[in-house]
Amino acid sequence: MSSLLLITVLAAAPVHVIAVHGPQSEKALAKLTAMPNVTVVDASALHEYLLRPAALLPMQDFEGFTMPPIPGWPHELDDTWKKAVAACHDLAGDPPWRELGTAMACANRLSVFLWQQFAAQQKAARVFEIDVSVDEKKSKARVSGTTWAPSSRDQVALDEGGTLAQLDQTTERVLTALIDKKGATSARNIVPELASSFLGDPFSRDTKVSSPVTFKKTCPALPAQLTVTPAGPLADSIVARWKPEGAKGPAQPCKLSFSEHSEEGMAGPVVVVGTLLTCSSTIVSAEVARSPLLERSGVDLVSERLVLGLATKLCK
Numbered sequence: 006m007s008s009l010l011l012i013t014v015l016a017a018a019p020v021h022v023i024a025v026h027g028p029q030s031e032k033a034l035a036k037l038t039a040m041p042n043v044t045v046v047d048a049s050a051l052h053e054y055l056l057r058p059a060a061l062l063p064m065q066d067f068e069g070f071t072m073p074p075i076p077g078w079p080h081e082l083d084d085t086w087k088k089a090v091a092a093c094h095d096l097a098g099d100p101p102w103r104e105l106g107t108a109m110a111c112a113n114r115l116s117v118f119l120w121q122q123f124a125a126q127q128k129a130a131r132v133f134e135i136d137v138s139v140d141e142k143k144s145k146a147r148v149s150g151t152t153w154a155p156s157s158r159d160q161v162a163l164d165e166g167g168t169l170a171q172l173d174q175t176t177e178r179v180l181t182a183l184i185d186k187k188g189a190t191s192a193r194n195i196v197p198e199l200a201s202s203f204l205g206d207p208f209s210r211d212t213k214v215s216s217p218v219t220f221k222k223t224c225p226a227l228p229a230q231l232t233v234t235p236a237g238p239l240a241d242s243i244v245a246r247w248k249p250e251g252a253k254g255p256a257q258p259c260k261l262s263f264s265e266h267s268e269e270g271m272a273g274p275v276v277v278v279g280t281l282l283t284c285s286s287t288i289v290s291a292e293v294a295r296s297p298l299l300e301r302s303g304v305d306l307v308s309e310r311l312v313l314g315l316a317t318k319l320c321k
Contacts, residue, residue, distance in 0.1 A: 018042055018043050018044045019042075019043050019044070019130035019131070020043070020044045020045075020046060020127055020128050020129045020130055021037070021040060021043045021044070021045050021046070021129065021130065021131050021132070021133065022046045022048050022123070022124050022127055022129040022131075022132045022133070023037045023038070023045060023046070023047055023048065023049070023132070023133045023134075023135070024047075024048055024049045024051075024052030024053070024132075024133070024134045024135065025037065025047075025049050025133075025135045025137075026049065026052075026053060026057060026135065026136050026137070027135075027136050027137030027138055027139070028137065028138075028139045029137060029139055029146070029172060030135065030137040030176075032172075032173055032176045032177070033135050033137060033148070033150075033176050033180060034047070034049075036176070036177070036180050037133055037135070037180065040184065043130075046127050046129070048077075048123065048127075050077055051075070051077050051078065051120070051123060052120060052134065054075060055116040055117075055119055055120050056116050056117070056120060062105075062109065063109070063113075064108070064109045064112040064113055064116075065112055065115075065116050066100065066108070066112055067090050067093070067112065067115065069094070069099055069100045070090050070091070070093045070094035070097060070108075070111075070112075071090070071094065072090060073086075073087070074086045074087070078123070079123065079126050079127075081126060082122060082123070082126050085119075085122055086119060089115055089118060089119060089199045090115065092111075092115075092199050092264075093108070093111040093112060093115050093199070096111050096264060096279070096281070097111055098288075103286075103287070103288050104281075104288050104289065104290050106290065107279075107281070107288075107290045110279075110292070111199075114196050114199060114266055115199055117194055117196045118196040118198070118199045121155065121195070121196060124155050125155050129154075129155055130154060131152055131153070131154050132152065132153055132154070132155070133150060133151075133152045133183065134150060134151050134152075135148070135149075135150040135179075135180070136148070136149050136150065137172075137176065139169060139172070140169075141169065144168055144169040144170070145166060145167070145168065145169060146166065146167060146168070146169045146171070146172040146175060147164065147165070147166040147167075147175075148164075148165055148166075148172070148175045148176050148179040148180075149162070149163065149164035149165075149179070150162070150163060150164075150179060150180070150183050151163075151183075151193075152183045152184075152186065152188075153193050157193075158192055158193065158195060159190050159191065159192060159193060160190070160191060160192075160193035161183060161186050161187070161188040161189070161190050162188050162189050162190075162191065163179050163182050163183055163187070163188035163189065164179075165178065165179050196266065198266065199266060206235060206236075206237030206238065206239055206240070206261070206263070207263050207265065207278050208237065208238050208239045208278075208303055208304045208307070209237050209238065211238045211239070211302050211303055211304040212238060212302065212304065213238045213241045213242050213245065213304070214238075214242040214245070214246065214302070214304050214305045214308055215242065215245035215246065216246070216305075217246065217248060218246045218247075218248070218308075218309050218312045218313060220249050220250065220312075220313065220316050221313060221316075221317065222316060222317055222320050223249040223250050223251055223252060223316060223320065224251070224252075224319070224320040225251055225252065225253045225254070226252075226253075226254050226319065226320065227249045227251075227252035227253075227254050227316060227319055227320065228247075228252060228254040228255060228256055228257035228319075229252045229253060229254060229255075229256065230244070230247065230256040230257075231243060231244050231247045231256070231257050231258075231259055231284070232244065232256060232257070232258045232259065233258075233259045233260070233261060233282070234258075234259075234260055234261070235260075235261060238304050239261060239280070239304050239307060239308055240261060242304050242305075242308035243259075243282070243308050243311055243312060246308055246309065246312050247312055249316055257284050257285065258284070258285075259282055259283060259284040259315075260282075260283050260284075261280060261281070261282055261283075262280070262281045262283070263278065263279065263280055263281075264278075264279045265277065265278050265279065266279070275294045275295065275296060276294070276295045277292055277293070277294050277295075278292065278293055278294075278295060278303065278307075279291075279292045280292070280293075280307050280311065282311045282314075282315060284315060284319075287315065287318050287319060289310075289311055289314035289315050289318060290311075290314075291306075291307045291310035291311050291314070293306050293307050
């Protein structure tokens with residue numbers, strides 16, 4: 006084979022991005038890197054950082070959402086990394102986060118988004134994510150993995166256990182099946198964009214809700230009234246539904262901010278609207294998926310959650 010033909014063949018080889026983790030996972034790594042007629046990109050270290058953080062919380066916090074691109078991240082995607090991390094910082098602020106749930110939700114979306122952006126930048130035909138776990142005390146081992154294509158909404162998963170002595174056979178069986186796309190097929194979580202800000206109130210077409218909210222907790226220190234901006238059905242609903250019994254505190258000004266992101270639902274992509282209500286140093290959040298199947302309007306659900314969340318925090 007001439008050198009020119011060899012270069013052409015190599016250039017045409019499909020790219021497989023792989024991530025392999027766990028003790029005694031050498032056989033899994035060797036099998037994937039030895040796949041014929043493909044170009045293999047071992048991104049285990051990047052996948053470990055993004056999706057397997059060694060921390061108490063189940064999230065990669067990106068050093069308080071200030072982390073610059075880590076070694077191994079493609080320079081072509083530096084701007085993507087910086088803007089995505091900054092978007093979470095804008096949403097959650099500096100740690101320690103008052104709204105930990107908001108920070109965790111954005112961090113987990115961010116990790117998935119960046120991993121998928123990496124796979125797309127590598128022009129991956131397929132991605133393999135493999136975990137090997139070993140329990141030496143019980144002489145047990147488990148091999149689990151998924152494979153997916155960036156162009157597909159589905160993923161194929163397989164999870165098998167056995168004795169520690171049978172680990173090599175289990176590894177061979179699981180990886181052979183995944184390479185052949187055999188396993189349980191399910192919709193995968195797709196994050197095509199991390200967040201996009203709205204201009205104004207995303208609930209502007211909804212109808213104001215004024216029905217009373219049943220407060221789980223109230224206290225005299227709660228403000229007797231709220232003022233909420235920007236004006237709109239959601240702001241008006243929060244003001245109307247804020248009627249805590251026995252509240253004697255001065256009126257409290259609050260501000261709404263909004264974001265949205267896409268998630269893969271059971272019936273395809275859905276848009277999730279995130280809302281932050283900031284009242285002085287107190288911040289509460291709520292999310293709702295846009296769906297015609299909702300029995301209650303988005304304004305109804307979000308205003309109730311924000312009112313109850315604010316009362317709970319202020320009465321601590």
